[in-house]
Amino acid sequence: MTSIQQNLELITSQIAQAEQKCGRAQGDVQLLAVSKTKPIEAILEACDAGQRLFGENYVQEGVSKVDHFNEQHADLDIEWHFIGPIQSNKTRPVAERFDWVHTVDRAKIAQRLNDQRPETMPPLQVLIQINTSGELSKSGIDSEQVFELAQLISSLPNLTLRGVMSIPENVSNYESQLRAFQELAQVKAQLAARYPTVDTLSMGMSGDMTAAIEAGSTIVRIGTAIFGARDYSNRA
Template identity: 55%
Template structure:
């Protein structure tokens, strides 16, 4: 498994997608999804220039953050999984970003539990854009009320939206979901001009071209960088 080579390949895919969309590749942040992968893989990716890492499981993510803390690396940790209210303190204390915020109750707990000596926790509202019962996230109509609530919490910084559209080989359906997210993102920017709404996290290995076409500023890629996951480990 050549992680450095894989990272270069993914960056090339992003550059190609940006050229097709007439965007600059500097507008896109690559989030390396490191769930189930050992800290050694994260260090290899770091040495290849990767700085942003995403974790889906709270305990696993915190263990990695703590293991790497002594190295004093400029890592940026994103929590990208569903979050239960009894795990909010761990995310508030250890992560830099929380991408899957979908309830005011969770927002309140994160705000209360964020250490005062740390910068506000960057948060994204997760939209269930394909209306899948198996996925977390809110309905588009709930976005602005939740955003208004978050903006008044001093230890959170609302940065934008996140979505995991339904997997499909239907390009028209794929584009429709991403286009809807782009419109919601623009709506949020217009509604809250006083907030730093600059992040639209959507697109993974199979659909990042389409996501970038419709305004994604962050794409989340795991297997294409680190290889297949072993969930038994």
């Protein structure tokens, strides 16, 4: 068994324990393996262990991986999630290749993704990124702006609004983590009351996964704990 396989088994077990502890059904929470900067071989090892959801942060790198797997390993039926910031001049390759986008935070990006989504593909599954911490270094919109953007997304035929995503402030205190996640969960609940397709909360990483699951996360994004430390030396 490879280290990646062992890591996936450990994290899957931790997710199941967190689900049980807070009274959620087993399997409520999906594991998104964040494979940015990682080689094809590492993704294949994760696939061998049964992982099928992968997240990429950088457009050029992510597109290269999606194309490789579509051409060489189409039988694996991977679900690709784009989880990085999107510049308006990079929306086309994202719209043409990914299954999900977690980081829609303005109308222009939503409109371009819709317009550039091929008609031969299913609608792009979309999450609105919310900046719950107010940190200028992080992408996302204020909670108050979510509903206007959600109304636009719900009207676009090539997009499906599925929920919200956030990267809260990095704090080690469990109660502080939980409060931030509960704030996001409230926004998701308000959206779900208006839009029947809303069912997804993308929140929680290695250091705050348990609090995220208690607050209602349905997708946790884990990278280093699966694949090991990232190597950014080859990035421009």
